[in-house]
Amino acid sequence: MKSTAIAVIGAGPAGIAAALAAAEAGAAVTLIDEHPAVGGQLRWRIAPLRGLDDALDGLPVCRAAETLHERLAAADVSVLTGAVAWGLFEDGCLAVATPGGSFLLQAEKIVVATGSVDLVLPFPGWTLPGVMTARAAQIMLHLHRVLPGRRVAVVGEGPDAAEIVHDLEMAGAEVVLRAADPAQVVASGEGRVERVSANGERREANAVVIALGRQPDPELALQAQVDLGYSTRLDCHLPLRSELLETSRPGLYVAGEAAGAVDLAESFAEGRLAGLAAAGATLERIAAAQEALARARSPERSAEVDRLRPGSPGEARPETGVGTPWASWAEAAAAGGQDDALAQVALCRCEQVTIGEVRQAIEEGAVTINDIKRRTRAGMGLCQGIFCARAMALLLHASRGIPLSEIVPMTERPPTRPIPLASLVEVEE
Amino acid sequence: MDEARSIGAGDLRVLHHPVLGDLPVSRPVQITVDGQPLVAREGEAIAAALLAHGILVCRTMPRGREPRGLFCALGRCTDCLMTVDGEPNVRACLTPVREGQDIWTQAGLGRWEGPAG
Numbered sequence: 064m065k066s067t068a069i070a071v072i073g074a075g076p077a078g079i080a081a082a083l084a085a086a087e088a089g090a091a092v093t094l095i096d097e098h099p100a101v102g103g104q105l106r107w108r109i110a111p112l113r114g115l116d117d118a119l120d121g122l123p124v125c126r127a128a129e130t131l132h133e134r135l136a137a138a139d140v141s142v143l144t145g146a147v148a149w150g151l152f153e154d155g156c157l158a159v160a161t162p163g164g165s166f167l168l169q170a171e172k173i174v175v176a177t178g179s180v181d182l183v184l185p186f187p188g189w190t191l192p193g194v195m196t197a198r199a200a201q202i203m204l205h206l207h208r209v210l211p212g213r214r215v216a217v218v219g220e221g222p223d224a225a226e227i228v229h230d231l232e233m234a235g236a237e238v239v240l241r242a243a244d245p246a247q248v249v250a251s252g253e254g255r256v257e258r259v260s261a262n263g264e265r266r267e268a269n270a271v272v273i274a275l276g277r278q279p280d281p282e283l284a285l286q287a288q289v290d291l292g293y294s295t296r297l298d299c300h301l302p303l304r305s306e307l308l309e310t311s312r313p314g315l316y317v318a319g320e321a322a323g324a325v326d327l328a329e330s331f332a333e334g335r336l337a338g339l340a341a342a343g344a345t346l347e348r349i350a351a352a353q354e355a356l357a358r359a360r361s362p363e364r365s366a367e368v369d370r371l372r373p374g375s376p377g378e379a380r381p382e383t384g385v386g387t388p389w390a391s392w393a394e395a396a397a398a399g400g401q402d403d404a405l406a407q408v409a410l411c412r413c414e415q416v417t418i419g420e421v422r423q424a425i426e427e428g429a430v431t432i433n434d435i436k437r438r439t440r441a442g443m444g445l446c447q448g449i450f451c452a453r454a455m456a457l458l459l460h461a462s463r464g465i466p467l468s469e470i471v472p473m474t475e476r477p478p479t480r481p482i483p484l485a486s487l488v489e490v491e492e
Numbered sequence: 493m494d495e496a497r498s499i500g501a502g503d504l505r506v507l508h509h510p511v512l513g514d515l516p517v518s519r520p521v522q523i524t525v526d527g528q529p530l531v532a533r534e535g536e537a538i539a540a541a542l543l544a545h546g547i548l549v550c551r552t553m554p555r556g557r558e559p560r561g562l563f564c565a566l567g568r569c570t571d572c573l574m575t576v577d578g579e580p581n582v583r584a585c586l587t588p589v590r591e592g593q594d595i596w597t598q599a600g601l602g603r604w605e606g607p608a609g
Contacts, residue, residue: 192559203562412560
C-alpha cells in the first residue's frame with residue numbers, strides 16, 4: 064500500500080495552505096483534488112484577494128492559483144489532480160480513484176479541505192437546462208469564458224448573489240430579474256429556460272442562476288462519523304473541532320469552508336493551522352498560526368467556532384425555531400396539497416423524487432432524512448444528497464416542527480462519487 | 493475578435509473581459525456532438541464547449557426523458573452526464589475536450605458502446 068505522512072483532500076485555498084504548511088514543517092504531503100488543476104475556487108473567482116500575503120493580495124482571485132501551484136511544486140508536495148478520494152476507512156486508509164486506476168493510500172494524518180457547494184432549493188422549472196448554481200455560472204464565465212446566457216435571472220440576495228450579478232454584468236450578460244426568495248420563482252420553457260417570473264414580474268430569460276449561498280461539504284469527515292454540532296448561521300451541522308482543528312476522530316482535521324469558514328482569508332489561515340498541527344510542527348509555529356487565524360475571524364465567527372468545540376459547554380446546543388432565511392420556502396413546500404405548484408417539482412434531482420412524494424412520506428411517519436430516503440429514494444442518487452438534504456430538512460422542520468438542529472445529516476457511505484466498478488477491481492495494493 | 497471567432501468561438505464566448513482581458517488564442521479542438529462537428533477550445537470542459545455553442549441539454553432522465561444540462565459544474569450533481577467515446581456517464585463539466593472526441597447526449601442510464609462494453 065502507498066503511504067504518506069499527511070494526506071490533504073481538496074486543493075482549494077484551505078487545502079493548499081495545509082499542504083504548504085505541512086511540507087514546511089518537514090512532512091511528506093499528498094494533496095488530492097478531483098478537478099483537473101489545483102486552486103478550487105481560486106480558479107474561478109475574480110474578486111481581488113485580501114488578507115493572504117503581500118505577493119497575493121490585490122490580485123484577482125483567479126490569478127493566485129498559478130502562484131500557489133508554483134509554491135506547491137517548490138515545496139515538493141505530491142499533487143494528484145483528477146483524483147477522487149472516495150472512501151476513508153479505519154487507520155487513515157484512503158481509497159483514491161484516478162483515471163489510471165484506483166489505489167489505497169495509508170495516511171498518518173488527514174486534512175479534509177473539501178470546501179463547499181452551492182445551497183439550492185427547488186422551485187418550479189429548476190431542473191430545466193439553463194438553470195444553474197452561482198458557482199457553475201462563475202466557472203463558465205471566468206474559467207471557460209462562456210456566458211451562462213445573455214439574459215439571466217438571479218435567485219438569492221446575499222453576498223454570493225451580489226458577486227455573481229457583478230460577474231455576469233462585467234462579462235456582458237444582462238441580469239433581467241432578481242428574486243430574493245426561491246419560493247417566489249417559477250422558470251419555464253420547452254426543454255430549456257425561456258421565461259422566469261417572480262414577485263409578479265415576468266421576463267424572457269435564457270438562464271437562471273441560483274445564488275442562495277454555500278453549504279459546507281465535509282463529506283469524508285461525515286463518512287468517518289465525526290461528532291457534529293449545529294451552526295445556526297449556516298443552518299447545518301458542522302464537524303466539532305479542537306483549537307487545532309482536529310475532529311473527534313484523532314488525526315482527522317477539517318479546515319476551510321468544509322468546516323464553515325467565512326472567507327478566503329479564514330480558509331487559508333485554517334488550512335495553515337491544520338497543516339502545521341497535523342505535521343507536528345513546533346509549538347511556536349502553531350501558536351503563530353493560531354494568532355493569524357484569530358485575526359482572520361470576526362468576533363461572531365470566533366464565538367461560533369468556540370461553541371463548536373468537542374466537549375465545550377455550548378456544544379451542539381439545540382436551537383429551536385426556524386431562524387432561517389428559507390422559512391417561507393419551507394412553509395410553502397410543506398403547506399400545499401397534492402395539486403399545488405410545488406407538488407410536482409423534483410426535490411431530489413437525481414432520483415426525480417417530487418416534493419409531493421416527500422410530503423407524503425413525512426405524512427406517513429418519516430421523521431428523519433434517512434426515513435425520507437428509505438421511503439422515497441430522495442437523496443440516494445448520484446449527488447449523494449448534497450443538493451436535496453437541505454430541502455428535506457426544511458420540509459421536515461416545517462411539517463413536523465422538529466428543530467433543524469435535531470435533523471441530522473443522512474448517513475454518508477463510500478464512495479463519495481460515482482466511480483467505475485472496473486477501477487475497484489484493479490485496486491493496487 | 494476575428495481570430496477568436498475563427499478558432500470556434502460561439503455566440504456566448506466572453507471575448508473581452510474588463511479583469512481577465514481578451515480571450516487568449518487557443519488551439520482549436522475538433523469534436524463531434526450527436527454526430528455534428530464542433531470546434532472547441534483546448535483545455536476547456538465539454539460542457540463549456542457545448543454551452544458556448546448554445547447546446548444546453550447533456551442528457552435526458554430515466555423517468556419521462558426530462559432534459560438536463562449543466563447545473564453545478566463541480567462534478568457533484570451529475571446532471572451533465574454524457575456518453576463520450578462510447579463510455580456512458582461521463583461528467584461533461586469536469587472532462588476536458590480532446591481532439592476527435594465523439595460526444596452524445598445520453599438517454600436515461602446510458603449504454604456501453606466502447607471497448608469495455
